[in-house]
Amino acid sequence: MFEKRLPRLLLTVAIVAACSFSVGAFRVVNAQDDESKGIQAEEFITKRPAKNANRSSARYKPKAKPAEGTSVTTPPPGMAFAQLGLTTWRFRPSTAADKTKELVEEDTNAGASEWTLERVEDGTPLAPGQRVRLSIESLSRDGYLYVIDREQYADGSLGEAHLIFPTRRTADANHVKAGRLIYIPGAPRSFRVKPSQNTKTQVAEVLTILVSPQPLIGADKLSSKSISLPREQVDGWEKQWGSKATKFEMEGGAGQTMTDKEQAAGKDSSQELGQDDPVPQTIYRVAAKPENPVVITVPLKFAKTN
DSSP: OEEESSSOOOEEOOEEEOSOBOOOOOOEESTTSGGGOEEEGGGTOTTSOOOSSOOOOOEEEESSOOOTTOOSSOOOTTOEEEEEEEEEEEEEEOOTTOSOOEEEEOSSTTOEEEEEEEEEOTTOOBOTTOEEEEEEEESSBOEEEEEEEEEEETTSOBOOEEEEESOGGGGGGOEEOTTOOEEESOTTOOEEEOOOOSSSOEEEEEEEEEEESSOSSOGGGOOSSOEEEOHHHHHHHHHHHBOOOEEEEETTOTTOBOOHHHHHHHHOTTOOOOTTSOOOSEEEEEEEOTTSOOBOOOEEEBOOOO
């Protein structure tokens, strides 16, 4: 489990979204062969505010070949692309050269120390004791964000489902749209990787991320901490709307530190990112009927220990 600094975390990101969205137009550049195919960031961020004439010059590459009969650039007939951006931020001790820093209270009596957040590629194993934070951006549709956490074990089974976002404290901040970053957990908190100590070996955390056009869970059912959800409810969402996602990773993004704009957006939801601002490290895209919700599953694994 992720030791908090906030609720536990399991990283199979499932994103349920049932809102209106436009068909994504994806332009492949340098498509002479499979190894040179890439998609420019501007194709993912068209719904962000256009603050000036510039757009991000970042590029993405698919992390795996699409399934047989599918296309990287064109959705099947009757369907449209929906995409969600996710960045995993790893905490490391700050240096004098870092422009963004956070004060973090230590577990011991050593007081607070300065840390800087840097991007890691999706799928990077997380070491025990590592502090992490996630940022989520719904790039193609507006809606209400819900994040469900489950532990994943070596035998493939999943633990109990816990709704870790929103809580009663954040119930008025779970509306998402392009340009608005949601940090899980919000600053100055972080998750700390700490595998559970039970009879099963935990190998990952699984997040089920839902974006719905209407609130799914009433504010009166939330608490100041995470709440448990029936397994059948979560399994039903995944079975009904789940589909295979294509994952795009930003080229050269790993190791980049959080910018002042990203930091400000995490502290103030009114600070929206524009088309010329930093883009997510990883983008998940699925083809779905416009009227249907979308479910995306993304595992975040723990590093093996001796």
